[in-house]
Amino acid sequence: MLPQLWDGNQEGTLITLAAFWQEHRTLLMGVLFLLAFLALWRLWKFSFYPLLHPAEPKELPSWIPILGYHGYSFFNNSHALLSTAIAYFGNNGEPFAVTAFGATFYVITHPRQTVEVYKNTESLSFEEFLVNLMKYFGLSKDTLESVFHTPLPRDKPGFPNPDGLALGYFVRSMHHEQLFPGRKLDLLEQVMKDWFDQHLHLTTLRKLCAPYSSSTNEHFIEVPLTKWCSELFTRAGEVAYFGDTLQHIEPNMATVFLQYDDLSWQVLYQYPTVFSRTMHAAIGRMQGVFLQYFEVPQSERCKDAWFTKAIENECHALGINRQDMARFMTTVYWVVSTNTRKAAFWLLYYILKNPSWIATIREETKPAFGDNSAINLDYIHNHCPRLEQCWFETLRLSSNSASARVVTQDTVIGHHLMRKGNKILISYRFLHFNSAVFGDRVELFLPERFEGRVNVLTRGASWRPFGGGKTMCPGHFIAKRETLMFVAMVLQRFDLETPPCQAQAILEPDLGKPVLGLADCKVGQELLLRLTPRKS
Template sequence: MVAKRVSYKQIQLQQSRMDDCANRVNLFRDKYKLPIYTLRLPGSRLYVINDTGLIPVLQRQIRTLSISPIIVRIFSHFMGISEPALDIMGRDPIEDSGFVHQMTIGTTKGLAPGPNLDDLNAKAVNILNASLEHTPTRVKMFQWASHEIMMATTNAVYGPRNPFKDPAVRAAYYKLEGGLLTLVTGFLPSLVAREALKARRIITEAFVKYFAENSLEEASVYARNRYQYPSSLGVPVEDIAKMETGGSIGLISNTMPATFWTLYHIFSDPAVLEDCHEEVKKAVRERGGENYLDLAYVKSCCPLLVSTMQEAFRVHSIGMSVRAVVEDHLLGGEYLLKKGSTVLIPSTVQHNSSTAWGKNANDFYHKRFLKKPKTKHNPVAFRAFGGGSTLCPGRHFATTEILAFASIILLRFDIKPVKGPWDTKLYKETNAAFRIPNHDIDVELFLRDCRKWHIIFSEPGKPMEISTEDLPSTSKEA
């Protein structure tokens, strides 16, 4: 069976913005109720997955339905990698020995649960905690949370000579992030993405200087691995710098808005605030007039806070998992996917599915991810970190950082809007994978506890059950 086609005229995706695209795929799901359908675009064919049951089937086809050709395209269009370097990076893209697969392994080693991740998490959360000693009493909440996460993450990853300490690099980052989708398409970037190209140059030059000064000696294992493997294959330093420039988007672009939305939903709802505060304060020990927050306790014994964070991911993530069809494939023995086409799994389709999440799928429910029969859901439908072989390797780093920031804010401060009630309705879908607020919120921070705070890990990092792949095999649903 060929996936049923929805006409190009019906969708007019070439005129759609990112948010309009997300809305349309949801409308088509509800209107046609198809498990999978085809969108015909000029020169290409897209298959959109609606049926949650097809996702594990698709993800098992790691070579026939592969992310690697997409990543090579990103190397070329978004990162601007040179032709000689692309020759190296594009070799055997779907094979285990290929650059894409080996680079993924190197990245994962630096972010997988264990000593390397424990060290990275400890550095990041202590940077966050120290920074809060100097937090103003009034801030723009999205701007403030984003800056704190950006600096904690990049300082922990890149060390004392972190390029993002330069305000010019930080400003360029936001311009590059804003031009992501335009650059990825590869359509006349010198005309329609000039600001993004200029920003990419600024960050790339900062990383070239960073590498030239041997700054990696004081950096994380993650950062060293990302340099050493391409360098060993003869990739020029400037191209490694371009790759790291593009990689910075994956490192921080989603964690920043996810942190904002987690804080937003905690502090804008009195019931959520009370639940989370009562839970987190049990993770605090007082010694010698100073407070010690045990983050290991938060991760393992604060299910309401963890659930609130996951629900923020579910409600506000808008990314799409993408696969290239390398060979003709009969998906699930029923749906023919043609070579040269692209498969999309929109997270918005899965995240507001009443079949997967119940009748209140469109509501924010902070207890949704608690392990109780009444809150049972299909974990495969949680797509905030992708899934399968392309599951985000940084999910444990990012979620630990978000939980640490939310916990210490809960314990040290109360947050209230400067004017009027919390705005719960307006947002934009201009980030590649996360909604951002339509306008920033001016808030005031009121100090709860003026004692000195420390963040500790009472035991080595234990991975949280964030995505389907993190769950015990007996609890996974296909």
């Protein structure tokens, strides 16, 4: 029990204090020592050190040495933490440092410096991040050594490798071959179009969505919007990349993937297995399905994308075992669907909440739809500017990625010295919410801000939904094509409503979870969507 320190008698109080000090002397000395140590450490770290090292980015002060006290804020809402830091440093556009979980991140907010970061592939590494990811997925040391450090012959059979790159770097050229405009991209898009075309009918949806639709009859179906888009896009992406073989092995691969993907932020934080058992169980199931997939002879696996067998052949040639191939393919499945599913539900959500766009897009896309369900994809690509503006605005509002680079040698960015071993973060959200670039009311869905300004706004250094430099996302063409064709088809075929009880329901981006692209919506939020076939 603490003594009562002030009873109006000054002498008595002093005596009581002295007695308290005598009794708890060791404890109080310890506390005083700790406070003195923290004060000195803080003074040194955030006042004297910056004076002695003016070239290094200033660090957001904290009271916890080494670990930094920003870990919780990083988890909870990294965007809010970075906003606080930007305000603390007077919004001066200079890089600053934040320590969380013992790692120091230099945060870049100025568009010009983002370009410097993307250009520097000598001393800023994306590969270290990839290697850590692959290790986390269980790829063996030997496989990683061959993949990243064994140059493939320049004259090898298969896809040409004139620069003699190791597979870990060569795979980027293979993604480009599959995903950049050309025949292979068109074929991929065609498969997705056929899949949506077959499944976007009331009768088919009733069967497909039975496990989660909340209500259905012969006139309509009600589905949870984010779940519905996620399932449909994952299934379409699966068929486009792997044909129907995976479906035969595990008809619910998409559902297992979504269980994993909801928790995939744990991978980015490299959570220990003991704290992420559900995520590990889902990924284990997916890897198991891919093991069975590779047991099916190639000749029996049809209608897959060019990339899928091409990369498998490269892995075989390098002697990579089946387990590691299965682990790697799981990551391919991940990148194919994790962002497009979110792009689809965010775009539909914003349109639903701004219903005047429904009529606009219907009218604009109508000429792309012939009488016998034929769809003119070229028309959607090139003659639907309003739909395209909605796409850009959705990406702007829902991007929550941060490009991460590991500093492998001391490096100067924008006159600031970045120390070896630390990480660099480019937060896209800050770039996309800069009202000096994107105009007023940046927090609102206003696709018209892109009208007549698409080139200015989406080709500058402030536009980064797909990252930048060498590692810029190669999937951006297919992501756009797939999402826009889907939204156009849904609007042409169905009337959309949210049930009256859901009129006030909203979806908000979860800015706390790290992602490689678009934000998910906050846990527990969902919006019911009623789809009623339109009378033609």
